[in-house]
Amino acid sequence: MNMQEILSYISRIDYIPLEKSFALSKMCSQLLGDEKTESRGREFVIRMLDVWEKIEPKTHDIWNDLVEAAGLHLYVEYKKLSGSSCIRHEYFRSKYLPNIYFHEEQMQLLHILNSDNSLILSAPTSFGKSLLIEEIIASKRYNNIVIIQPTLALLDETRKKLNKYRKYYDIVVNTSHISKRENVIFLFTGERVVEYQNFPKIDFFIIDEFYKLSISRDDERAPILNLALYKLKKMTDKFYMLGPNIKSIPSGFTEKYKSKWHRTNFSTVAINVKDVTEEQKIKKKEKENKLFELLTKLHEPTLIYCSSPGKANDLVSKFIKFINEKGNTKNSNNSDIKDLIQWIDVNIHRKWILRKALEYNIGIHHGALPRHISSSIVDLFNESSINYLFCTSTLIEGVNTSAKNVVLFDKKKGPKFIDYFDFQNIIGRSGRMYKHFIGHVYKFYPEPEQLELNVDIPVFTQTKAPLELLIQIEEKDLKTKSKEKLETFKQQNKEIQNLLKRNAGVQIEGQLEIIRMLQKKFNYYYPLISWTGIPNFEQLxxxxxxxxxxxxxxxxxxxxxxxxKQLTFLILKYCKLKSSKGLIESMFSSKYWSDKILDEDERLQKVIHSVFQIIRHWFDYKLPKLLNVLSEIQRYICEMKNKTPGDYTVLANLVENDFLPKHLSILLEYDVPASAIRKITKYFKKELSFEELIIELKKFNFNKVKLIPYELNKIKSVIK
Incomplete structure (x- = not known):
């Protein structure tokens, strides 16, 4: 029997008898004994673990020994070991995490991390890369640690996971939080690392999904992430960078930064990939029906990958209709889901598609959702309260879920086709260490051409580094060609050079053009740029x-x-209404939207998505950043002309903090909805540090405030 025949055999029969189990174990042992076939042998072991109840019990000890031989010590039944096997197994026990055993390669990497070397790791999703982070933190070896995550979903996942270490470490998630404790974990995006000016001595840093350093993947945030790496590298030599499916890093990087590059395909789960349809030009409706028929047969947690939020919303709407036509009804009795639905009714709209979906234990996840809702959806999915989760790339990039199944329904990520790296990332979400031995992938398209990812790190190579990055690099670290690229920058006076450096990551040519324009037409521009607080329409x-x-x-x-012009109108409208619900209602009833979309339900869904997208993309970060940069520029010009400058930071802070007091807005980072914070604001007028705020919240009598259950639970999750 070849491997495919063996896999087919063990999946279709109900019992593996003694002789057959012996024969299979012998074959597996031979595979594990040969370096060329070791990975196939490990997969064989994992697939046998998935059918453990089928195996003749008298051979369990043999298979348990093979689990150990495969290096999968996390799956070994240690009570069945004896003698040297038992001693060897104990070697892989975590020193700091209770009831955790590392697999063979994890232990090798821990030795590197515990040495004087740093580590750059490329490994599959199911390797257990993030478990190494927790081991480092649990060891309390380092006083101050910075962890960079690329997405809010990953930040939320990491924060929840590390919450148990708050007694020893203060966990800082916001640049306004200045910790007074000796041991701190800074949990930031690359942008916040660059912005934060109050770091103590950093002992260790971590960059998750480090492939995002690469300029070649056309990520607009890559230069800032490189700058964050450069800034942290100036503080400490110890780091851990991790990511999936990466072929190589720049030559010379490991030597310069005293680090080890480790690339592996070691996996703790196996994946079955199945083509749902072989037809390349299948009609849209037929394709959707195939998806819905498939989903009704999948009864374990399932992710459905969609190219965009609009596509996810549309599919969910059609799936609900399909379910109803099959005679199925709403079936959600989960109290957490009911609490979330109640919050949506009060603060968004009773007819929002996500609200409808939750009644059928269906979820939606994408980058435009309010942060606390995104977090709640992932929690409900991981608890199996949600069966189906329609998601975009924001959940695919690094977030660990309890998905048994992944359906690759679309072949695009936004407007672009997914490449092989994206494909591997998506299918890697199926299966879960400790939870599902086998992940199942159902794809509607052939996999892309196998082109592996070579990660360039422009802050090191400087070959593709933009000027915005190069100006932040110290003279002694610049290469000859980089120095030549900076000649124009060095011709500027020192004040302008410092101004451009402070405005990190923002286009240099654009800033210089604005400076020239304001200088040339200062008398015209002065009344339009010298405002403070909330400006009028023309000024903004x-x-x-x-x-x-x-x-x-x-x-x-x-x-x-x-x-x-549209953005200006939206900013002023948001400043007046101060809530997403107000903006939704205003836009829904506007002549523009009423004329554009006649169908009320379709218009409502489009408006809700549009409002959330604008809030997340513009108001939460991009707009405050632009306002702060432009405020610096106009200040420089006005002072040069001996005129009183404006100050845009007031508006920037109001919008970024959702019109909440700054000392309370930090609760937004902990998934507390703004609606709950507004209700308690009058009781916490005094400016408090985060630690003081938590103490006061613990003493607070919440019976004074009319919080709905969802809001109360969110606040209690912060202070428990």
Whole structure:
């Protein structure tokens, strides 16, 4: 029997008798004994673990020994070991995490991390890369640690996982939080690392999904992540960078930064990949029906990958209709789901598609959702309260879920086709160490051409580094060609050079063009740029237009906004209404949207998505960043002309903090909805540090406030 025949045999029969189990174990042992076939032998072991109840019990000890021989010590039944096997197995026990055993390669990597060397790791999703992070933190070896995550979903997952270490470490998630404790974990995006000016001595840093350092993947945030790496590398030589499916890193990087590069395909789960349809030009409706028929047969947690939020919403709507036509009804009795539905009814809209979906134990996850909702959806899915989760790439990039099945329904990520790296990332979400031995992938398209990812690190190579990155690199670290590229920058006066450096990551040419324009037509621009607080339309439109025309790259996302004028109108409307619900109601009833989409339900879904996309893309980060940069520029020009400057930071802070007091807005980072924070604001007027706020919240009598259950539970999750 070849491997395929063996796998087919063990999946279809109900019992593996003694002789057959012996024969299979002998074959598995031979595979494990040969370096060329060892990975196949390990997969064989994993697949046998998945059918453990079928195996003749008298041969369990043999298979248990093979589990150990495969290096899968996390799956070994240690009570059945004896003598040297038992002693050898104990070697792989975690020193700091209770009831955790590492597999063979994890232990090798821990030795590197515990040495004087740093580690750069490429390993599959199911390797257990993040478990090494927790071992480092649990060891308390380092006083101050920085962890960089690329997405809010990953930040939330990591924060929840590390919450148990709050007695020893203060966990800082916001740049306004200045910790006074000796031991701190900074949990930031690359942007926040660059912005934060109050780091103590950093002992160790971690960059998750480090392939995002690469400029070649056309990620607009890559230069800032490189700058974060450069900044942290100046503070400490010890680091751990991790990511999946990476072929190589730049030559010379490990030597310069005293690190080890480790690439492996070691996996703790096996994956079955099945083609749902072989037809390349299948009709849209037929394809959707095939998906819905498939989903009704899958009864374990299932992720459905969609190319965009709009596609996810559309599919969910059609799936609910399909379920109803089959005679199925709403079946959600979960109290957490009911609490979330109640919050949506009060704060968004009773007819929102996600609200409808939750009644059928269906979830939606994408980058435009309010942060606390995204977090709740992932929690409900991991608890199996949600059966089906329609998601985009925001959940695929690094977030660990309890998905047994992944359905690859679309072949695009936004407007672009997914490449082989994306494909591997998506299918890697199926199966879960300790939870599902086998992951199942159902794909509607052939896999892309196998082109592996070579990660360039421009802050090191400097070959593709943009000027915005090069100006932040110290003279002694610049290569000859980089110095030549900076000649124009060095011709600027020192004040302008310092201004451009402070405005990290923002287009240099755009900033210089604005400076030239304001200097040339200062008398015209002065009344339009010298405002503080909330400006009038003409003033804000002038400033937003400057940012729109000179800072945004051609390929950069506009977050659902089509012009500077539209963005100006939305900002002022948001300042007046101060809530997403108010903005939704205003836009839904506007003449523009009423004329554009006649069908009320379709219009409602489009408006809700548009509002959330604009809030997440513009108001949460991009707009405050642009306002702060433009505020610096106008200050420089006004002071040079001996005129009183404006100050845009007031508006930037109001929008970024959701019009909440700054000392309370930090609760947004802990998944507390703004609606709950507004209800308690009058009781916490005094400015408090985060630690003081938590102490006061623990003493607070919440019976004074009319919090609905969802809001109360979110606050209690922070203070428990």
């Amino acid at each position: 439109f002038t400033v937003v237009t400057l940012g729109w025309n000179y800072f945004l790259k051609e390929s950069e996302s506009r977050g659902g906004v089509y012009s500077a």
